[in-house]
Amino acid sequence: xxxxxxxxxxxxxxxxxxxxxxxYQYSGDAxxxxxxxxxxxxxxxxxxxxxxxxxxxMLPPSRVLGVATFYHLFRFAPAQHHSAVVCLxxxxxAAGGTDLMATLRRQDGDGGWTIEAGRCVGSCGxxxxxxxxxxxMSKVTRAQLEARIKETHDSGNTAPDAxx
Amino acid sequence: xxxxxxxxTRDAELERRKGIKNRIACCTVAGCESAGSGEVRAALxxxxxxxxxxxxxxxxxxxxxxxxxxxxxxxxxxxxxxYAEVTPADAPALVSGDAGRFEGRALTTEHPxxxxxxxxxxxxxxxxxxxxxxDYIAQGGYQGLLKAVTAMTPPDIVAEVKxxxxxxxxxxGYPTGLKWELVARHPSTVSYVVxxxxxxxxxxxxxxxxxxxxxxxxxxxxxxxxxAAGAEQxxxxxxxESPLAIERIRTAIEQARRxxxxxxxxxxxxxxxxxDLRIGAGAYVCGEETALIKSIEGKRGQPAPRxxxxxxxxxxxxxxxxxxxxxxxxxxxxxxNGGDWFASIGTASSPGTKVFAVAxxxxxxxxxxxxxxxTLRTILSDICGGVPExxxxxxxxxxxxxxxxxxxxxxxxxxxxxxLTRIGTMMGSGGLIVMDTSTCMVDVARFFMExxxxxxxxxxxxxxxxxxxxxxxxxxxxxxxxxxxxxxxLEELSAxxxxxxLCGLGMAAPNPVLSTMxxxxxxxxxxxxxxxxxxxxxxxxxxxxxxx
Numbered sequence: 212x213x214x215x216x217x218x219x220x221x222x223x224x225x226x227x228x229x230x231x232x233x234x235y236q237y238s239g240d241a242x243x244x245x246x247x248x249x250x251x252x253x254x255x256x257x258x259x260x261x262x263x264x265x266x267x268x269m270l271p272p273s274r275v276l277g278v279a280t281f282y283h284l285f286r287f288a289p290a291q292h293h294s295a296v297v298c299l300x301x302x303x304x305a306a307g308g309t310d311l312m313a314t315l316r317r318q319d320g321d322g323g324w325t326i327e328a329g330r331c332v333g334s335c336g337x338x339x340x341x342x343x344x345x346x347x348m349s350k351v352t353r354a355q356l357e358a359r360i361k362e363t364h365d366s367g368n369t370a371p372d373a374x375x
Numbered sequence: 376x377x378x379x380x381x382x383x384t385r386d387a388e389l390e391r392r393k394g395i396k397n398r399i400a401c402c403t404v405a406g407c408e409s410a411g412s413g414e415v416r417a418a419l420x421x422x423x424x425x426x427x428x429x430x431x432x433x434x435x436x437x438x439x440x441x442x443x444x445x446x447x448x449x450x451x452x453x454x455x456x457x458y459a460e461v462t463p464a465d466a467p468a469l470v471s472g473d474a475g476r477f478e479g480r481a482l483t484t485e486h487p488x489x490x491x492x493x494x495x496x497x498x499x500x501x502x503x504x505x506x507x508x509x510d511y512i513a514q515g516g517y518q519g520l521l522k523a524v525t526a527m528t529p530p531d532i533v534a535e536v537k538x539x540x541x542x543x544x545x546x547x548g549y550p551t552g553l554k555w556e557l558v559a560r561h562p563s564t565v566s567y568v569v570x571x572x573x574x575x576x577x578x579x580x581x582x583x584x585x586x587x588x589x590x591x592x593x594x595x596x597x598x599x600x601x602x603a604a605g606a607e608q609x610x611x612x613x614x615x616e617s618p619l620a621i622e623r624i625r626t627a628i629e630q631a632r633r634x635x636x637x638x639x640x641x642x643x644x645x646x647x648x649x650x651d652l653r654i655g656a657g658a659y660v661c662g663e664e665t666a667l668i669k670s671i672e673g674k675r676g677q678p679a680p681r682x683x684x685x686x687x688x689x690x691x692x693x694x695x696x697x698x699x700x701x702x703x704x705x706x707x708x709x710x711x712n713g714g715d716w717f718a719s720i721g722t723a724s725s726p727g728t729k730v731f732a733v734a735x736x737x738x739x740x741x742x743x744x745x746x747x748x749x750t751l752r753t754i755l756s757d758i759c760g761g762v763p764e765x766x767x768x769x770x771x772x773x774x775x776x777x778x779x780x781x782x783x784x785x786x787x788x789x790x791x792x793x794x795l796t797r798i799g800t801m802m803g804s805g806g807l808i809v810m811d812t813s814t815c816m817v818d819v820a821r822f823f824m825e826x827x828x829x830x831x832x833x834x835x836x837x838x839x840x841x842x843x844x845x846x847x848x849x850x851x852x853x854x855x856x857x858x859x860x861x862x863x864x865l866e867e868l869s870a871x872x873x874x875x876x877l878c879g880l881g882m883a884a885p886n887p888v889l890s891t892m893x894x895x896x897x898x899x900x901x902x903x904x905x906x907x908x909x910x911x912x913x914x915x916x917x918x919x920x921x922x923x
Contacts, residue, residue, distance in 0.1 A: 242673035247615070253540055274674075275856065280657030281675040281832075284615045300577030301808050302734035304822055330616060330657070333580030334406045335734030335808070336443030336741050347409035 224252040232267055234374025239270045242278055246285060256285040283330075291325040293363065295343050302338040308352075312343055314353050318360050377643050378521055384634075388513035396431040398452035399423075399469060400501060402589045403436035404619060405580070406443035406741070411462070415447050418463035424763045431746045432470055434577045438588015440501035442488055443741035445480075450501060457482045457489075457501075459756040463611040482669035491758040493720070494744045495728050496704045500588030508630040511591040519707030524642045525601045527710075532603035533559050536706070538714030540726050545571060545662075545699035546774065547879075548725070554611040554696060557686035558604040561694040568600045569690065569697045571667060572624075575614065576775030577826065581730040581804035582700035584742055586620040587614070588702070590627035594650060596703030598637065598708055600810050601648040609650040612667050614923065615657055624652055658828035659776075663878045664689075664697045666832065674824040677834045679880035699804070701730060721853055727792040729802070735758050735809035736766050748789040753780060755809060766811040770894070774803025776823040776830075777883030779890025780816070799890045802913040815912035816895040817902055820888045821849035838881025841872045843889065852899065855906040855915035862899065865892065 231248035235241030245264055252258055256279055265275040279285045297303075297312045315326050334340050337349035343359060376384075389449040401407075401416040406515030414434060423432045439449040445459035453472060458465070459480045467478050478795050484490065494500075503510040511517070520763040523532050558566055570593060586593060588638040597609045613621050624804040628650055635898070639647040653671050660666045661676040668689050670676040689695025705727060708716045718726045725747040731754065734740050740762030745754060751771060755761060762768045773790075781788060781798030788794050810819070845868050851857050869885030876882045892899060901907050906915055 238673075240671075240673040243670065244654070244673075247654055247656065278673065278675055280675075282658050284657035301775070301822070302578050302807070304577075304818075305735060305808065305810060305814055330575065330659070331407065331577035331579070332616065333583050333732075334409055334443065335578050335580065335732060335806075336406050337409060337446075338734060340409070347405075349406075349409045 227252055229267075232264075237268055239268050239274075242268060242270065242275065243282070246275075246279055250285060255289050257287070290323065292323045292326070292343055293329075293343055294325040296327045296329040296332075298329045298332045298334075298337075298338070298340040300329075300333075302335035303331075303340055306338040308339045310353060311339060311351060311356055314356050315341075315360070318357075376642075378525060381517060381521060381642075384512050386508055386514075387575055392728075394430070395575075396453060397470075397472065398433045398435060400435050400437040400440075400452070400504075401448040402438070402440050402446060402448045403722035404439050404584060405438070405616065405846060407446035408462075410446040413446035414463050415461050415466070418466040419449075419469060422466040426467070426470055428470060431446060436501060436506065438500035438505050438763075439497070439742055440490070440523055440582040441497070441742045444480070444739060448501075448551060448749055455484060469654065487760070488739050488743075488758055490824050491753065492718065493728055493746050495720075496586065496592075496701060496709060497583060497742065498731055499592065499743050500584065503589065504590055505590055506519045506626055508591060508627070508634060508636075511589070515711070516591055516707070517595055520598050520602075521642055522594050523602050523710050523858070524644050524646050529559055529603045530603060532710065533616065535710060535714045536603070536739050539705075539709045539717035540714070540715065540724075541702065541709065542725060542727075542792060543699060544701035544705070544729070544800060544804070546777065550886060551698060554698070555600065556685060557684075558606075558694045558696040563694050564607040566604055566694040566696070567690045568597050568604060568606045568796040569667070569671070569685075569695055570597055570609065570611040570700060570703055571662065571697055572611055572613040572620070572663045572700045573655050573667060574700070574804060575662050575830075576777075576804050576806050578732060578734055578808045579775055579804045580732050580773070581742060581805045583614070583617045583620045584732075585700050585704050585730070586617070587623050589633065590620075590623045592704045592707060593624075593700055594627055594631055594637065595705035596698075597650060598641070598648045600696055600698065600703065600705050600849065602646055604694075605656040606696065607647050607649065609648065609685055610653050610690075611650060611672055612653045612655060612661070612671055614654045621652065628652065640735065658832070659826075660832045660878070660880050662803050663880060668695065668876065669698070677832045678880075679909075680877060701805075713833050722791050724788065724793055729790070729805055731790075731805045731807040733807045733809070735772075735856075736762055736768075736811040737809045738763055745790075748791045750787050750789055752786040754790065754807070755786070759809075762809065762811060766813075769810050769812045769814060770816065770821065772808040772810060772887075773806065774801040774886070776826045777801065777886055778806075779804045779886050780810075780819070780894060782894040799893055800886070813860040813910055813912065815853070815910035816891040817849065817896050817908075818853050818912055820891045821853055823887040824849055824884065825881060831880065831884075835875075835877035835881065837875040838870050838871065838877065838884065841868055841881065842884055844868055845885065849888070852902045853908070853913045853915075855902060855908075855913070857899075859903065862892070 265272040299308045339363045341351050393850050419434045449461045533555050541551040542548040597610045636674040658676045661670045663678050666676040706861040721727045729747050730744045770782045772780045824846040828846045831838045833839045848861050872885050901909050
C-alpha cells in the first residue's frame with residue numbers, strides 16, 4: 212500500500228505527459244499526438260485521464276472523447292495479460308485468418324486475452340499473420356496456433372508483460 | 376549544407392566504401408523481420424568480428440529487397456547476390472564469402488524476379504542503409520533538391536513536373552503537375568505540403584516499404600514540392616500501425632535537419648522548409664485528403680465536401696499540396712534527370728513505374744516495381760513465377776476496397792490507369808492479390824463491403840447506411856438465402872452510394888461488388904438459384920439444414 216502511495220506521489224508518467232503537451236505548446240491541434248503519448252504511458256485512456264487532457268489543452272471534454280473514440284488505436288480499458296491480433300487484410304483473410312480468429316476465441320475461456328482483428332500489417336507475402344503477445348507469427352496454421360496457445364497455458368499463464 | 380559540402384559528404388562516403396570488400400545488407404523490414412532477420416543480422420555482426428574481418432566486411436540493415444516470401448533476405452555487395460531464407464547458421468559462410476552452401480538460395484540480378492523489374496522508386500531499397508543520410512547522399516541523394524533550389528525557379532520546377540506527366544500514385548491518378556500549379560499560383564502567403572502516408576488498403580504495403588527503405592527520398596521530394604509551391608512547412612501523415620516506418624521517418628527528419636537539408640537557408644539560399652510527422656490512429660477514411668487534413672488538425676477524421684479542394688483551402692484553410700508517398704518518391708529523379716526522361720518510361724498516358732505489392736496464390740510474393748503498362752501476365756507469370764502447381768488462377772484483385780478484380784481473360788491487359796478503369800477496377804495504391812479457384816468472389820465482395828462498413832466514418836447517410844445494407848444483402852447471398860431481387864437492390868444501392876456519398880470511401884465502396892457481379896455473375900446466380908457456392912467456400916449446406 213505504502214509503495215503504491217509513493218508511486219502516485221511521484222508518478223513519472225504525469226511528468227512525461229506534461230512534457231509531451233508542452234512540446235506542442237498545449238495546442239488543441241496536437242490532441243491526437245497527446246492521446247498517443249498518454250496511451251503509451253498509461254496503457255489505455257481512462258475517463259479521468261481524458262478529462263485531464265481536456266483541461267490542459269483547454270478543449271471541451273466532448274471534443275477529446277469524440278476524437279479519442281473516432282480512432283481505432285485508442286483503448287479505453289486496460290489490456291489483458293495476453294494479446295493476439297489476427298490480421299484480416301485481404302491476403303490473410305484469403306489464407307484463413309478468420310479460422311485462426313475462431314481458434315483464438317474458442318480458447319479464451321478465462322477471458323485473460325485481448326483478441327483483436329487487425330488491419331493489414333503489410334506482410335502479405337507471409338499470410339496469414341498473427342501478432343501473438345507482440346511477436347509476429349507468419350504462415351500460421353491452426354495446429355501451430357493451438358500448440359502455441361497450449362504452450363502459453365502450460366507455462367502457467369503468467370503475464371508476459373507483468374511488471375509493466 | 377552547401378553544394379560543396381554535399382559533394383564532400385558524397386565523396387567521403389564513397390572513399391570510405393573503397394576500403395570495404397563486402398557490404399552485407401540485411402533486410403530489416405516487416406516481412407523479413409517476422410522471419411527472423413534480427414537474429415541473422417546479429418549473427419553476421421558477431422561473425423565478422425570473430426573472423427577478424429570487421430574492417431573489410433560491413434553489416435548493415437536495409438529496406439525491402441522485394442521477394443518477401445523468401446525472407447530473411449541478405450545481399451552481398453562483393454558478388455551482387457541476394458541470399459534467401461538465411462539463418463544465423465549461414466553467417467560464417469556469408470562473412471567468409473563461401474557461396475557453396477547456398478544451392479538454390481542464391482539469387483542474382485539475372486533471376487527472372489529481378490530481371491523483369493525496373494526499380495526507380497525502390498532503387499536504394501535493399502542497398503542503402505535507411506538510417507544513414509550519408510548512404511543516401513552517396514547514392515546521389517539530395518541532388519534533385521540542390522538543382523531545384525540553386526538552378527531552378529518555382530515555375531521551372533512545376534513545368535518540369537508537368538512535362539514528366541507524372542500522375543498521383545495514391546490511386547486516382549490526378550496529374551501531379553496540375554495539382555502543384557494550383558497551389559503555386561494561389562496568392563496566399565501561407566501554404567503547406569502534406570505527404571499522405573496513411574496507406575490503409577489491406578494488401579498494400581508499398582508506401583510503408585519506401586518509407587522504411589528510403590525515407591530521405593520522400594523528404595527530398597517534399598522539400599522540392601515546398602520550393603515549387605512556396606510552402607515552408609510540410610507534414611507527413613503516417614499510419615500508426617507502422618512503427619518501423621515512423622521510427623525511420625523520425626530519424627531521417629532529424630538527420631536532414633542536422634545537415635541543414637531541412638530548416639532555414641537550405642543550400643545557402645533563402646528557401647526554408649520544415650517537415651513534421653503526424654501519426655494516424657487507425658482510421659482508414661483518413662487516407663481521403665479532406666479527412667486527413669482534419670486529422671492533422673487534431674480533429675475527428677471526417678471528410679469535408681469538395682470544393683473547395685485542398686489546393687485552394689486545406690490545412691487551417693490554407694492552400695495545401697497533398698501527394699502520396701510514391702508520388703513524392705518520384706520527384707527527385709524527375710528534377711535531376713528531367714521530365715522528358717521520366718515521360719519516356721511506361722506508357723504515354725501513364726509514364727513512370729509503379730510498385731505493386733503482390734500477394735496471394737503466386738509462387739513469389741513481395742514488392743515488384745515495373746514500368747506502367749506492363750501486362751498482368753508479365754508480372755504474375757514471368758516475374759512472380761505464376762500460380763503454384765495444383766492451383767488455378769481465377770482473378771487478381773487491385774485497388775483494395777475501392778477497386779475490383781481482373782479475371783483470367785484480361786491477363787494481357789496493360790496495367791495502366793486507363794486500361795484498369797475501363798474494365799471496372801483501378802490502379803489504386805498498388806495492392807495486387809492473386810486468387811485461385813478456391814476463392815469465392817461473392818465472399819470477396821462481402822469481405823470488402825464489411826471493411827467499408829467498419830471504416831465508414833458515419834458522417835453522410837448514403838455511406839453509413841448504404842454499406843450496412845449492401846453488406847447484409849451480400850451476407851444473405853453467401854448464406855444461400857439470397858433472392859433474384861437482391862441483384863437489383865445491389866445495383867440500385869451501388870448507384871446511390873456512388874452518386875450521393877460525400878467522399879471517396881462511400882463512392883468507391885460498391886466497386887468490388889460491381890466488378891465481381893460483372894465478371895463473375897454466374898457465381899452470384901449459383902448462390903441464389905442453386906444454393907451452391909461454386910468455389911466451395913461458403914457454408915451454405917450447414918444453413919440449409921437449419922432452415923429445412
